[in-house]
Amino acid sequence: MNRPIDLRSDTVTRPTRGMLEAMARAEVGDDVLGDDPTVIRLQERVAELMGKEAACYVPSGSMANQTAIRAQCEPGDEIIAHGESHIIHYETGGPAALSGCMVRPLSGERGQFDVRDVEGAARNASIHAPASRLLVIENTQNRCGGSVWALERVERVTARARALGLRTHLDGARIWNACAATGRAPREYARNFDTVSCCFSKGLGAPVGSAVCGDRATVARVARFRKMFGGAMRQSGLLAAAALHALDHHVERLKDDHANARRLGAALARVPGLSLAYEVETNMVFVEVEPRLGSAADVCQRLKGLGVLALPNAPTRIRFVCHLDVSAEQVDRAAELVAEAVGAAAHA
Numbered sequence: 001m002n003r004p005i006d007l008r009s010d011t012v013t014r015p016t017r018g019m020l021e022a023m024a025r026a027e028v029g030d031d032v033l034g035d036d037p038t039v040i041r042l043q044e045r046v047a048e049l050m051g052k053e054a055a056c057y058v059p060s061g062s063m064a065n066q067t068a069i070r071a072q073c074e075p076g077d078e079i080i081a082h083g084e085s086h087i088i089h090y091e092t093g094g095p096a097a098l099s100g101c102m103v104r105p106l107s108g109e110r111g112q113f114d115v116r117d118v119e120g121a122a123r124n125a126s127i128h129a130p131a132s133r134l135l136v137i138e139n140t141q142n143r144c145g146g147s148v149w150a151l152e153r154v155e156r157v158t159a160r161a162r163a164l165g166l167r168t169h170l171d172g173a174r175i176w177n178a179c180a181a182t183g184r185a186p187r188e189y190a191r192n193f194d195t196v197s198c199c200f201s202k203g204l205g206a207p208v209g210s211a212v213c214g215d216r217a218t219v220a221r222v223a224r225f226r227k228m229f230g231g232a233m234r235q236s237g238l239l240a241a242a243a244l245h246a247l248d249h250h251v252e253r254l255k256d257d258h259a260n261a262r263r264l265g266a267a268l269a270r271v272p273g274l275s276l277a278y279e280v281e282t283n284m285v286f287v288e289v290e291p292r293l294g295s296a297a298d299v300c301q302r303l304k305g306l307g308v309l310a311l312p313n314a315p316t317r318i319r320f321v322c323h324l325d326v327s328a329e330q331v332d333r334a335a336e337l338v339a340e341a342v343g344a345a346a347h348a
């Protein structure tokens with residue numbers, strides 16, 4: 001059987017031949033001892049892209065967020081973030097377990113909030129209350145449609161947060177997609193934050209790796225917690241070479257994934273019983289399934305039988321993600337197969 005059309009996530013991509021060749025050529029050292037030249041080159045490159053003094057290469061986006069949180073917060077502190085954010089849903093309670101922090105969830109459409117929400121959540125200093133310490137913004141926002149924060153909103157929200165004494169962190173796992181959608185440079189977003197995490201292993205197609213960028217002192221703390229959390233690696237230049245290759249070759253093409261996602265969204269919106277949960281803004285398509293067709297998990301199971309992989313993201317919602325390893329033709333084919341899976345259910 002052919003390999004399935006895998007739309008579960010942009011993390012499923014396999015390294016291209018060019019990327020594997022770059023990895024094989026990589027000059028390496030021992031990064032825990034600080035002398036892997038390829039890791040050093042990647043850290044300098046990403047720090048420069050983000051307009052920050054320094055960067056620390058880490059194994060995953062979750063470790064990037066959690067080391068950034070630990071570097072800036074103490075037990076008893078409170079983090080302000082949207083209630084649908086990755087740090088709340090998918091990092092196994094990391095802020096509580098690793099940093100002893102509470103998270104104050106905000107609400108707002110498309111995973112976004114505004115100045116008033118931050119003003120309402122930030123606490124006055126008091127011996128009774130947790131100390132409001134860190135504001136986290138996720139861009140693009142995964143669970144709410146892969147939505148993009150407009151730069152103007154980021155600027156006004158983070159300016160107010162800073163005036164209230166908060167530090168600011170950008171969960172920029174998909175900042176590259178936000179920039180592809182808005183035409184902004186990463187540093188335009190990054191300059192509003194004390195720390196920025198970004199991933200090479202999502203839309204950029206590297207097999208592993210993320211980075212945390214910020215000022216030298218904060219990044220030194222991130223590197224210390226990376227070691228504590230078990231994420232310091234030895235000849236990781238092999239992996240950093242894949243990330244450098246991705247920065248050279250896979251940033252410009254993100255707009256193709258966005259075009260494919262729009263194409264998929266338009267096709268799925270025409271299927272009776274399905275509707276778009278969000279307007280398609282980047283590489284993600286969220287579809288609402290009418291209950292008469294069964295649950296989102298049922299539909300995904302039927303789809304799997306037809307050779308299309310997607311993930312349920314709520315009882316009646318499915319997420320499809322476009323990436324480097326799916327072509328426009330495969331997207332069209334996937335849409336036909338979704339229509340077939342849903343049609344079969346409607347007539348069952």
Ligand SMILES: Cc1ncc(COP(=O)(O)O)c(C=O)c1O
Binds near residue numbers: 174
């Ligand atoms: C917004 C966001 N942040 C962080 C992460 C964590 O990345 P990782 O899976 O590499 O830990 C993800 C993963 O999909 C994500 O979507």
